[in-house]
Amino acid sequence: MKTKNRALTPLLLALPLLFAACSGDSPEKLLSSAKQHIAEKDSKAAVIQLKNVLQKAPSNAEARFLLGKLLLDGGDFVGAEVELSKALEQGRPADDVVPLLAQAMLAQNKLEPLVVKFSDTKLGAPIANAELRASVAYAFAQLGKSEEARATLATAFESDAKNISAQILNIKMLMHQRNFEEVRIAIDKLLEQVPKNAEAWQLKGDFLLESSGATEAALAAYRESLKQADTSVLSHVAIIWTLLSKKDNAEAKQQLEAMKKALPNHPQTKFFIGLMALDGGDLKTAQEQSQFLLKVAPDNLRTLQLAGAVEFRKDSWAQAENYLTKFLKAAPASMQGQSRLMLAQIYLRGSESAKALAILQPLLDDKSQIPAAFSLAAEAELQRGESKAAESYFEKAVKLNPKDSRSRTALALAQVAKGDERGFDELRTISGSEKEITADLALVSALAGRKQWEKSLSAIDVIEKKQPTLPTADNLRGRVELGRGNRQVAVEAFERALKRDPKFYPAVASLANIDLADKKPELALKRFQEFLQADPKSIPAQLSVIELKARTGSGDADIIEALTQLIKNNPDELKPRLGLIRKQLDRGELKPALSAAQDGVAALPDQAEMLAILAQVEQLNGLSTQAAATLNKWASLQPNSPLPYTKLAELYIAEKDQAAAAQSLRRALAINEQFLPAQRLSISLDLAAGRIDAARQTVRVVQKQHAKDSLGLMLEGELEESQKNWAAATAAYRAAYTKTPSTDLAIKLHHALLASQKNAEAQALAAGLLKKSPNDMAFTYYLGDTALSQKNYEAAEGFYRAVLAIQPSNAAAMNNIAWLLNRAKNPEALQYAKKAVQLQPKQAALQDTLADIYATQGKFDQAIEVQKRALELEPSAHLHRLHLAKFYLSAGRKPEAKVELQKLADLGSAFPAQDEVRVLLAK
Numbered sequence: 001m002k003t004k005n006r007a008l009t010p011l012l013l014a015l016p017l018l019f020a021a022c023s024g025d026s027p028e029k030l031l032s033s034a035k036q037h038i039a040e041k042d043s044k045a046a047v048i049q050l051k052n053v054l055q056k057a058p059s060n061a062e063a064r065f066l067l068g069k070l071l072l073d074g075g076d077f078v079g080a081e082v083e084l085s086k087a088l089e090q091g092r093p094a095d096d097v098v099p100l101l102a103q104a105m106l107a108q109n110k111l112e113p114l115v116v117k118f119s120d121t122k123l124g125a126p127i128a129n130a131e132l133r134a135s136v137a138y139a140f141a142q143l144g145k146s147e148e149a150r151a152t153l154a155t156a157f158e159s160d161a162k163n164i165s166a167q168i169l170n171i172k173m174l175m176h177q178r179n180f181e182e183v184r185i186a187i188d189k190l191l192e193q194v195p196k197n198a199e200a201w202q203l204k205g206d207f208l209l210e211s212s213g214a215t216e217a218a219l220a221a222y223r224e225s226l227k228q229a230d231t232s233v234l235s236h237v238a239i240i241w242t243l244l245s246k247k248d249n250a251e252a253k254q255q256l257e258a259m260k261k262a263l264p265n266h267p268q269t270k271f272f273i274g275l276m277a278l279d280g281g282d283l284k285t286a287q288e289q290s291q292f293l294l295k296v297a298p299d300n301l302r303t304l305q306l307a308g309a310v311e312f313r314k315d316s317w318a319q320a321e322n323y324l325t326k327f328l329k330a331a332p333a334s335m336q337g338q339s340r341l342m343l344a345q346i347y348l349r350g351s352e353s354a355k356a357l358a359i360l361q362p363l364l365d366d367k368s369q370i371p372a373a374f375s376l377a378a379e380a381e382l383q384r385g386e387s388k389a390a391e392s393y394f395e396k397a398v399k400l401n402p403k404d405s406r407s408r409t410a411l412a413l414a415q416v417a418k419g420d421e422r423g424f425d426e427l428r429t430i431s432g433s434e435k436e437i438t439a440d441l442a443l444v445s446a447l448a449g450r451k452q453w454e455k456s457l458s459a460i461d462v463i464e465k466k467q468p469t470l471p472t473a474d475n476l477r478g479r480v481e482l483g484r485g486n487r488q489v490a491v492e493a494f495e496r497a498l499k500r501d502p503k504f505y506p507a508v509a510s511l512a513n514i515d516l517a518d519k520k521p522e523l524a525l526k527r528f529q530e531f532l533q534a535d536p537k538s539i540p541a542q543l544s545v546i547e548l549k550a551r552t553g554s555g556d557a558d559i560i561e562a563l564t565q566l567i568k569n570n571p572d573e574l575k576p577r578l579g580l581i582r583k584q585l586d587r588g589e590l591k592p593a594l595s596a597a598q599d600g601v602a603a604l605p606d607q608a609e610m611l612a613i614l615a616q617v618e619q620l621n622g623l624s625t626q627a628a629a630t631l632n633k634w635a636s637l638q639p640n641s642p643l644p645y646t647k648l649a650e651l652y653i654a655e656k657d658q659a660a661a662a663q664s665l666r667r668a669l670a671i672n673e674q675f676l677p678a679q680r681l682s683i684s685l686d687l688a689a690g691r692i693d694a695a696r697q698t699v700r701v702v703q704k705q706h707a708k709d710s711l712g713l714m715l716e717g718e719l720e721e722s723q724k725n726w727a728a729a730t731a732a733y734r735a736a737y738t739k740t741p742s743t744d745l746a747i748k749l750h751h752a753l754l755a756s757q758k759n760a761e762a763q764a765l766a767a768g769l770l771k772k773s774p775n776d777m778a779f780t781y782y783l784g785d786t787a788l789s790q791k792n793y794e795a796a797e798g799f800y801r802a803v804l805a806i807q808p809s810n811a812a813a814m815n816n817i818a819w820l821l822n823r824a825k826n827p828e829a830l831q832y833a834k835k836a837v838q839l840q841p842k843q844a845a846l847q848d849t850l851a852d853i854y855a856t857q858g859k860f861d862q863a864i865e866v867q868k869r870a871l872e873l874e875p876s877a878h879l880h881r882l883h884l885a886k887f888y889l890s891a892g893r894k895p896e897a898k899v900e901l902q903k904l905a906d907l908g909s910a911f912p913a914q915d916e917v918r919v920l921l922a923k
Contacts, residue, residue: 075266130160198229
């Protein structure tokens with residue numbers, strides 16, 4: 001039977017090629033192919049073939065040499081050094097290899113090793129020796145050893161008077177000495193000798209820029225350089241920098257495209273890709289390039305500067321601080337300006353005003369006088385409470401740049417804060433002269449702060465005229481209407497904002513908060529789900545959906561699964577990981593939380609928050625040594641933050657290592673002597689060790705640092721309270737309260753008066769505060785707790801009911817009323833307890849109260865079910881288990897009671913109520 005002729009399939013056509021590949025060419029054929037590719041200037045194909053040669057014949061010195069040369073030309077200096085070194089070891093003549101090896105080391109800035117290795121080496125071929133001498137001379141020059149450089153350069157010319165590399169270095173040294181006439185003569189002579197030499201044309205471009213600023217002529221010279229060799233890195237770089245300085249970004253991008261084709265993997269190419277991505281707001285690409293560069297050249301100044309700027313724009317403050325600090329340590333003053341401004345902003349975000357001022361100081365003294373530096377210095381002074389100094393800096397910023405609306409706005413706000421109405425006029429003036437809305441936003445905020453609602457709305461109208469298509473104005477209207485109590489009008493405004501921009505998260509978040517206040521969590525959930533149809537990748541919205549599902553009855557397992565999936569879809573996002581870990585900790589799942597935290601640090605090693613939570617989870621798992629190591633990693637990531645060392649001190653205190661804790665606190669305070677958490681911890685440590693005088697000394701330091709507020713006086717009161725010196729504590733709290741009245745200080749003063757048995761004064765203080773601020777819920781709640789502790793149950797109930805009058809949804813007050821009513825055998829107790837649990841179903845203490853009330857009313861089955869829920873919510877709260885056992889006994893369910901009691905007995909001294917457990921077990 002004849003077969004029909006069929007067209008061969010692509011697979012069959014490919015088979016001969018596959019078999020040919022499998023059989024393999026000889027190393028000689030592959031080497032010949034590589035040389036052909038080199039002749040055709042196809043370096044990529046040549047590199048592949050040379051690597052194939054070396055796979056089959058690792059000792060082929062010629063292949064090593066050619067590969068090293070290609071890698072050097074392509075900018076892979078590390079690889080070039082490796083291959084050239086092996087070629088030399090395998091017998092390739094030194095005259096061929098050593099000059100190129102020296103260039104590879106030079107390109108990596110290995111100046112000292114180059115000088116040590118080759119300063120005394122003399123090659124046989126005059127041209128090769130001259131090339132090597134030129135490289136060594138260049139290394140000497142870079143090391144600042146000008147005499148050695150000149151002497152070595154002379155030996156290069158002795159070997160080869162016309163050596164190109166030596167002439168180029170001589171021109172560079174003349175340029176450094178700014179002998180421009182000699183430079184011109186030398187370049188003309190060189191170009192006459194080698195008119196097609198790319199580096200000579202590149203030097204001519206440098207000369208034209210440096211000597212006369214002839215930008216167009218310089219660009220023409222650089223382009224001629226690239227015409228001769230499109231791999232001339234310095235010419236590409238010079239053209240791009242020149243175009244960027246002219247603000248010709250479009251032309252610079254075109255030049256970068258040419259550079260990417262010629263030098264796709266060169267670090268300079270990667271740098272410009274990252275720089276332009278950063279400028280265009282493509283932070284993902286910018287970060288990818290900066291991370292690549294950090295692996296290749298971790299100490300390069302431009303790399304550190306770019307990486308710092310990228311992390312700053314990504315709000316990764318710790319990593320940005322790390323890179324920028326390293327950059328500033330090595331960079332010349334001329335390069336430092338922008339990095340100092342960024343670092344100052346990072347310090348201001350962390351309320352480290354003293355550090356911000358210190359980092360800005362060279363810019364404040366500098367004759368160039370950067371307006372932004374004075375503006376940031378003003379913000380730092382405001383943080384310190386030095387309003388006069390702040391105003392002085394703002395005035396300098398405005399004087400240097402009268403159009404700086406930010407500083408003018410800040411000055412106007414300072415006037416408003418002092419009650420000077422002219423500040424409002426200035427804000428309106430700025431608004432009228434600016435297209436930006438900075439002053440308008442400040443005006444709305446200032447007017448709303450004074451509850452001048454109609455004027456606020458008028459200011460918002462101006463914003464809408466400036467930005468008619470954006471949701472900003474409607475969102476602000478919603479906030480103002482909410483502040484004045486017009487909830488429905490606020491809802492309509494937020495909904496209009498969302499119509500303008502369906503992806504505007506602040507508006508949907510405000511609407512959801514209104515729904516939650518109206519006890520409509522299902523509606524809030526629906527809003528976020530609709531929002532996600534417009535912006536399905538919104539992390540805040542997805543997290544809000546998960547949180548609302550938890551509120552509306554989703555089980556913990558579903559919530560954990562949703563967070564896990566969110567992390568899987570967004571592995572680089574921090575908040576979902578933190579949410580998962582916190583949820584696991586809430587459930588007492590320490591091992592899964594540890595695993596999640598370890599995964600988080602592996603995925604986000606440069607995130608301080610991730611390291612902080614890992615240390616917390618490690619400590620909870622009893623892994624104190626690992627927790628200390630993690631905190632030290634955090635400290636190395638944020639070398640200028642006192643927080644990691646403060647957390648380390650807390651860890652050592654928990655481990656009862658007082659000496660190590662004190663040392664960590666000293667390190668924290670050495671970084672920031674005004675870091676209050678470390679100061680407070682130091683006081684506590686001294687008090688625990690009986691070092692009362694040392695604690696008082698720290699309090700005095702705080703008082704001096706915070707002379708304008710009541711903080712130091714409050715700390716003095718707390719110290720004296722700890723020593724039961726009630727008279728001194730009362731005096732300190734009273735002075736603090738007089739200086740800056742607050743609920744917290746009122747509570748402290750009231751408690752001290754009671755402890756001093758000055759009941760009449762305490763009562764007068766309470767009455768006066770309640771009359772002045774009848775809606776002060778925190779103080780009213782405190783009075784309820786105080787009455788409860790004094791067994792004044794009637795007064796306690798009255799205060800808790802007053803709390804509910806202020807805030808009807810206060811579950812804690814409702815729970816306390818339920819307990820008090822149950823104590824009085826009032827059946828209404830059940831109603832209050834049920835409502836408290838309905839408001840906060842995840843609170844085990846509320847479930848415990850409800851179960852107790854069911855038991856008091858003889859409803860033991862309901863009591864048992866509710867108590868089980870309490871125990872599920874807080875498995876480590878052993879009193880909940882004891883109560884459950886009691887309910888089982890009361891219900892006649894002795895076997896089940898025995899199981900729970902035995903679990904408590906097995907705890908031994910970890911559960912102090914063992915006497916009661918033994919009595920109950922005996923029943």
